[in-house]
Amino acid sequence: MDLATRWSNLFVGMSPASFFNFSFLPKYGVYFLQALGYTLLLAVISVLLAVIPALLLAFMRLSKNKFVRGISGAYIAIFRSTPLLVQLSIIYFGFFGAISIPRLYIFGFIDISRFIPGVVALALNSSAYVAEIFRAGILAVDAGQTEAARSLGLSATQAMKLVVLPQAIKNVLPALGNEVVTMVKESSICSTLGMVELMFAAKTVATSTYISLAPYVLAALMYFCITYPAGKAIEALERRMRRGDKH
Amino acid sequence: MATSTNSLIRVTDVCKEYNGGSVHALSHCNLSVKKGEVVAIIGPSGSGKSTLLRCLNLLEQPTSGTIYFKDVALNGKKVNLDLHRREMGMVFQHFNLFPHMTVKKNITLAPVKLGLKSQAEADAQAMALLERIGLADKANEYPAMLSGGQKQRIAIVRALAMAPEVMLFDEPTSALDPEMVGEVLDLMRDLAKDGMTMVVVTHEMGFAREVADRVVFMSEGAIIEEGPPADLFDHPQSERLQSFLAKVL
Numbered sequence: 175m176d177l178a179t180r181w182s183n184l185f186v187g188m189s190p191a192s193f194f195n196f197s198f199l200p201k202y203g204v205y206f207l208q209a210l211g212y213t214l215l216l217a218v219i220s221v222l223l224a225v226i227p228a229l230l231l232a233f234m235r236l237s238k239n240k241f242v243r244g245i246s247g248a249y250i251a252i253f254r255s256t257p258l259l260v261q262l263s264i265i266y267f268g269f270f271g272a273i274s275i276p277r278l279y280i281f282g283f284i285d286i287s288r289f290i291p292g293v294v295a296l297a298l299n300s301s302a303y304v305a306e307i308f309r310a311g312i313l314a315v316d317a318g319q320t321e322a323a324r325s326l327g328l329s330a331t332q333a334m335k336l337v338v339l340p341q342a343i344k345n346v347l348p349a350l351g352n353e354v355v356t357m358v359k360e361s362s363i364c365s366t367l368g369m370v371e372l373m374f375a376a377k378t379v380a381t382s383t384y385i386s387l388a389p390y391v392l393a394a395l396m397y398f399c400i401t402y403p404a405g406k407a408i409e410a411l412e413r414r415m416r417r418g419d420k421h
Numbered sequence: 422m423a424t425s426t427n428s429l430i431r432v433t434d435v436c437k438e439y440n441g442g443s444v445h446a447l448s449h450c451n452l453s454v455k456k457g458e459v460v461a462i463i464g465p466s467g468s469g470k471s472t473l474l475r476c477l478n479l480l481e482q483p484t485s486g487t488i489y490f491k492d493v494a495l496n497g498k499k500v501n502l503d504l505h506r507r508e509m510g511m512v513f514q515h516f517n518l519f520p521h522m523t524v525k526k527n528i529t530l531a532p533v534k535l536g537l538k539s540q541a542e543a544d545a546q547a548m549a550l551l552e553r554i555g556l557a558d559k560a561n562e563y564p565a566m567l568s569g570g571q572k573q574r575i576a577i578v579r580a581l582a583m584a585p586e587v588m589l590f591d592e593p594t595s596a597l598d599p600e601m602v603g604e605v606l607d608l609m610r611d612l613a614k615d616g617m618t619m620v621v622v623t624h625e626m627g628f629a630r631e632v633a634d635r636v637v638f639m640s641e642g643a644i645i646e647e648g649p650p651a652d653l654f655d656h657p658q659s660e661r662l663q664s665f666l667a668k669v670l
Contacts, residue, residue: 316515316517318513318515318517319517319519321480321511321513321517322511322513322517322518322519322576323519323531324480324503324506325478325480325506325509325510325511325580325589326506326507326510326530326531326579326580326583327503327504327506327507327531327535327583328503328530328531328534328535329503332534336530336534337519340521341520341521344521
């Protein structure tokens with residue numbers, strides 16, 4: 175008897191609705207792992223893509239020009255005040271309905287014709303949140319830093335680039351990490367558009383095996399095993415940074 | 422309009438208002454500082470001393486009046502302020518060293534980024550300056566590792582690295598532990614001896630009396646009295662200066 179059959183035998187007689195009916199694992203284990211990879215790529219790439227537009231939005235938000243401030247403010251307000259699922263649907267069917275991306279697979283399981291619209295939507299959403307993180311980070315740098323830089327003759331741009339931003343970015347690293355953690359969870363919404371991430375995998379396995387609960391329990395465990403340690407690591411990083419900042 | 426004078430800095434009829442005129446931080450201040458002169462600005466807290474000093478390099482924009490530096494109206498139109506600020510070093514109460522850079526990088530940042538010196542030249546200059554204040558061994562430390570007195574002395578040489586024409590000091594010893602005040606004042610005294618033009622906002626009356634060529638007394642945003650320290654401290658004319666000196670001396 176091979177290992178997979180032995181494993182399946184462990185669950186013989188267990189109800190398909192049981193919490194712990196993991197008899198599907200030998201057949202779908204790899205599928206779940208790929209889906210987890212999909213989820214992580216979706217989250218990390220979205221936040222990374224969000225960084226540059228978020229910085230731009232943050233600078234616009236801090237601009238003296240009322241019009242520029244307004245544009246950025248409107249963008250942030252719209253993306254923070256509407257559900258991600260709605261944004262995703264509009265971007266997927268609206269924008270990416272008009273342009274077609276070829277069905278091309280990377281790593282054998284990521285279909286870019288679905289992955290790219292998902293990443294773009296998540297990144298646009300995330301940039302609104304990350305913009306606020308950057309804005310707070312820039313404002314948290316003591317005004318004396320800018321004054322010292324300007325009094326030496328550095329321009330406003332140089333003061334921002336050389337003195338304020340490096341300190342601001344260091345300060346916002348934990349918040350950026352938390353944004354990735356949030357995205358890992360939020361990206362489950364992409365399952366509704368057929369992106370084969372963790373939630374989609376759970377749903378697929380549940381419907382094809384008639385094991386109605388355990389695939390979701392497994393997905394929950396996998397989400398937890400990523401986000402909880404990541405959150406703890408970020409907390410530790412924050413504590414260490416606070417200690418290092420004492421003058 | 423800009424009549425040629427031998428003043429390095431000239432402040433004419435400067436007013437500063439906040440909150441649309443509801444707060445008058447400065448009212449009709451006139452002041453001139455000659456090359457090589459050391460001017461101390463004294464007065465009670467909230468009297469506008471720091472605001473006036475910060476107007477000199479336009480960290481604060483005056484509401485009205487004009488600041489001349491070498492006969493250029495700094496708050497006029499089409500003035501490249503950055504070019505003038507290079508020649509006006511400033512030292513702050515809270516040092517404002519850049520915490521993410523080493524001591525040496527703090528000193529070399531502006532000369533290098535403004536294209537005045539190569540990194541090697543700036544490094545050599547920074548080491549010479551640090552040598553002068555006895556902190557050469559701290560060149561590669563970060564500011565967080567230094568005492569307040571060391572930070573302020575490094576902030577002073579950071580400004581000096583730009584070879585400024587004038588040094589502006591905004592209560593440079595107010596945030597220091599008492600035992601560190603002396604080392605900062607000693608360095609400032611040396612600068613004065615070397616002929617540096619200095620404007621110093623200070624609560625150190627002993628320093629003002631000893632080092633300043635001229636003392637300016639401010640109260641409620643106005644310059645009430647100014648003159649040589651001996652006159653001001655020993656024969657105060659106005660009631661406000663008399664009562665201020667009675668409290669602080």
